[in-house]
Amino acid sequence: MSEAAASGAERSGRWPPVRVEWDDRDRHRWVGPLAAVGLVAGAALALFGLPPVDLHTPLHYAGVMTPMCGATRGIHAALLGRLGDAWRYNPLSVVLVLGAAAALLREAVGRQRGRWVNLRLTHRPTAYVAGALLLVALEAHQQAHADLLRSGAAARPPAWLLLPIALPVTAAVTLLVLSLVRRAAVREQ
Known part of the structure; x- marks a missing residue:
């Protein structure tokens, strides 16, 4: 079979939409x-x-749970080993913690x-459709657990009051991480 025919046959598969490869180069340095x-x-x-502040968006108070609602409590629970609680707060929190651990293992x-x-x-x-379906499933999960997600933050001040402090700190951390990634990329070349 010619190389063009082989690559065409390889591309015709729709599932899974991701291929795992071993390379001499790190294509995901970040x-x-x-x-x-x-x-x-x-x-x-x-x-x-x-955190001692309320991290909810204004939609939260209207009863609309976003895909990230419960992620902070979920990550907190996951890193304390309470994966069941983490999953109830936000399934994405378990995926993020396990994915981050896998990324560090990949790096090592x-x-x-x-x-x-x-x-x-x-x-x-196919990847976009799968991502959209997973996002819809996550949103349904979050709405089904709205009572759980709305509990526990009544006495805390809203986090948006800290925006003047949080934005510059977030920008500084982002710039630091980007500079470290660039520095590592320059060293590898």
Whole structure:
């Protein structure tokens, strides 16, 4: 079979829309540092507890749960080993914690062996449809657990009051992570 026919046959498969490859080059350099920052922030949550402010959006008070509602409490619970509670608060929190741990493992193995596990989209439309369906399922889960997600934050001041402080700090952390990723990329070249 010719190379063009082989690649056409390979692209015709729609599921799974992602292919796992081993490469000599890290095609996702940002994943390891981002996972490290996320796990450090999650460890701070586990160590010091939940933030003393209300992190809800205005829609939350109208009874509309967004896909990220419960994520902070879910990550807190997941990093304390309470995966059942984490799943109830927000299934995405369990996926984020396990995904971050897997990303750090990928980073360690890649640096040790000089070969990287890379994911490549093989069929974008299928990936988009699968992502949309997962988002709809997450939103249905969040709405079904609205009573749980609306509990516990009544006495805390709204987080949007901290926006003048939070935005510059978030921007500084983002710039720091990006500079570290760039510096690592320059060293690898």
